[in-house]
Amino acid sequence: MTDPARIDFGRTAADYARHRQGLPDSLFARLRERHGVGLPGQRVLDVGTGTGQMARGLARGGARVTGLDRSAELLAAGAPLDRAAGVEVERVCAPAEETGLADASFDVISAAQCFLWLDQPRACAEFRRLLAPGGRVVIAQLDWLPLPGSVPEATEALILAHNPSWSLGGKDGLPTHFLRPLQDAGFVGLETFSYDVDLAYTHEAWRGRIRASAAIAADALGPEAVERFDREHAALLSERFPADPLAVPHRAFCILAGQS
Numbered sequence: 001m002t003d004p005a006r007i008d009f010g011r012t013a014a015d016y017a018r019h020r021q022g023l024p025d026s027l028f029a030r031l032r033e034r035h036g037v038g039l040p041g042q043r044v045l046d047v048g049t050g051t052g053q054m055a056r057g058l059a060r061g062g063a064r065v066t067g068l069d070r071s072a073e074l075l076a077a078g079a080p081l082d083r084a085a086g087v088e089v090e091r092v093c094a095p096a097e098e099t100g101l102a103d104a105s106f107d108v109i110s111a112a113q114c115f116l117w118l119d120q121p122r123a124c125a126e127f128r129r130l131l132a133p134g135g136r137v138v139i140a141q142l143d144w145l146p147l148p149g150s151v152p153e154a155t156e157a158l159i160l161a162h163n164p165s166w167s168l169g170g171k172d173g174l175p176t177h178f179l180r181p182l183q184d185a186g187f188v189g190l191e192t193f194s195y196d197v198d199l200a201y202t203h204e205a206w207r208g209r210i211r212a213s214a215a216i217a218a219d220a221l222g223p224e225a226v227e228r229f230d231r232e233h234a235a236l237l238s239e240r241f242p243a244d245p246l247a248v249p250h251r252a253f254c255i256l257a258g259q260s
Contacts, residue, residue, distance in 0.1 A: 009050060010073035012212045017077040019208030022053025023112060023142050024197055027252050028061060035256055037108055037138055038063045045106045045130060047096035047123070048114025051078035052089055054140060058110065059087035066090040066106075068099055097122040104132045112140040115178050124185035131259055137187060139255040143173040144248055145196070151206065151237070151246050158236055159215045162229045166215045173251025187257035194253040200245040203237045 009016055031037040038044070040062030046055040049067030051074050059065040059082075067089045069075050075091045082089050094100055096111070097119050109127045111118070127137050146153040146169065156169040179190055201209060207230055210216055216226055237246075 008071070009212070009214075010071040012216075013051070013071070013073040013077040015208045015212035016074060017051045017081060019205050020051070020053065020212055021199055021201075021209070023057060023140055024199070024252060025057070026195075026197070027140065027142075027254070028057040030193070031058075031138065031254070032061050035138075037110075037136065037256070042108055043106045043132075044108045044110060045099075045101070046089075046110045046112070047099070047127075048111055048118065049078070049089075049091075050074045050113070051081060052091075054110050054112035055089045056082060056085050056087050058108075059089055060085065063108070066092060066101075068092045068094055068096065068101075070095045097126055099126060099130065101130055103129055104135075106130050107132055107135050108138060109135070110138045110140065113142065115139050115141070116175070120178075120181035121185065124181050124187070128185060128187075128259065133259065135259050137182065137255075137257045139178050139182070139257075141173070141175055141178075141253045142250055143171045143253070144250050145173055146170060147249055151241050151248050154236060154240060155206075155210055155233065158229070158233055159210070162225065162232075163215055163221060168214060173253055175253065178255055182255065182257045186260050188260045189258040190255065191257075192253065192255050194251055196249065196251050198247040199250050201248050202245045203234065203241075206237065206246055206248065207233050 038058040038061040042063040044058050044063045044065045046067045049055050049069045052067045055065045055067040072093050075093055144152040146156050159166055216229055
């Protein structure tokens with residue numbers, strides 16, 4: 001069973017910044033055009049921002065974004081990416097459950113790829129405190145799909161051979177259980193959407209993406225164990241999936257919720 005207390009994405013900040021693609025542009029376009037999220041001037045807090053992939057996507061649409069994360073290493077790794085993207089994101093080092101930020105100071109709170117790792121009841125209570133009247137929460141997730149015969153299916157089998165306690169494989173990319181904590185916290189108007197997309201990864205990038213996951217370097221495996229896994233992963237890709245780049249199936253999923 002994956003132990004959240006063991007997971008520290010700061011251990012893999014370099015791979016995280018370089019190889020994790022983040023949410024596709026099509027998702028940000030959909031949030032802006034259909035849901036009014038990420039609009040010019042909108043005050044957004046992106047919790048669990050990591051290197052800032054969600055934050056930059058919202059900032060590119062003109063939103064005023066603050067990225068918050070408990071890992072100083074990830075925040076530092078994201079700053080050069082902000083400059084390269086030509087956006088400004090304020091960065092705050094704090095946990096999502098106790099941000100220290102002012103009441104009612106944001107129009108939108110986003111949480112991408114991180115809601116699983118939060119103390120969800122405490123985080124949702126903090127979201128309610130931080131949101132201005134009429135504010136909204138956006139929970140976004142992008143998961144690879146271990147379809148039969150796919151690269152993710154083969155990669156997951158290798159992960160389990162090296163890290164048998166990993167319990168986050170076999171996902172369908174539809175974490176609807178995230179709805180309940182929002183509902184219990186009093187959020188209303190809950191809605192979801194999802195769609196599938198193939199993301200192009202070179203062999204090198206896919207290896208880096210997996211090293212930067214909770215299954216490998218972010219877990220407490222140690223450098224030698226990570227290196228052994230990576231060597232075997234490279235051999236697996238070369239033998240079974242020689243095309244480069246790879247077309248890796250993913251599913252994007254979002255929840256939107258409003259203040260009551």
